[in-house]
Amino acid sequence: MVIDRKNAKRMVIYINDSQKSNLQNFLHSIGFHYYTIQSKLEGSWEYGIRHFNNHVWPGSEAVFHLILSGSKVDLLLKKLKSFRMELPDNVVMAILVCPLDDFIYNMMTVEIEPDSSTEKVSWLKDDE
Numbered sequence: 001m002v003i004d005r006k007n008a009k010r011m012v013i014y015i016n017d018s019q020k021s022n023l024q025n026f027l028h029s030i031g032f033h034y035y036t037i038q039s040k041l042e043g044s045w046e047y048g049i050r051h052f053n054n055h056v057w058p059g060s061e062a063v064f065h066l067i068l069s070g071s072k073v074d075l076l077l078k079k080l081k082s083f084r085m086e087l088p089d090n091v092v093m094a095i096l097v098c099p100l101d102d103f104i105y106n107m108m109t110v111e112i113e114p115d116s117s118t119e120k121v122s123w124l125k126d127d128e
Contacts, residue, residue: 016061
């Protein structure tokens with residue numbers, strides 16, 4: 001995978017679990033193979049649209065986590081819009097696009113100086 005570390009975007013696609021394999025097949029059909037899936041998620045989209053995988057609110061969601069070049073976001077969104085138009089109206093599908101400060105694909109090959117010290121650090125506070 002070749003990607004500009006400083007121009008990467010994170011895309012998160014929320015979709016009904018029932019459509020997970022359709023989205024996987026679609027992504028493969030357009031040559032996109034870089035994602036992670038979480039499935040069987042429960043959640044509430046808005047009043048009346050809930051999937052808690054129980055008898056009152058049946059169903060669950062899948063979330064696809066994608067990393068892609070910032071220059072390809074609009075193209076992928078257009079393709080995903082075409083995909084969504086082919087699904088039934090009652091299918092929930094939402095997309096979140098976020099900037100990334102950095103994307104490190106392989107820690108062994110990135111130019112970062114290793115630090116094996118065991119010094120304690122306050123990870124949530126900025127240094128003063």
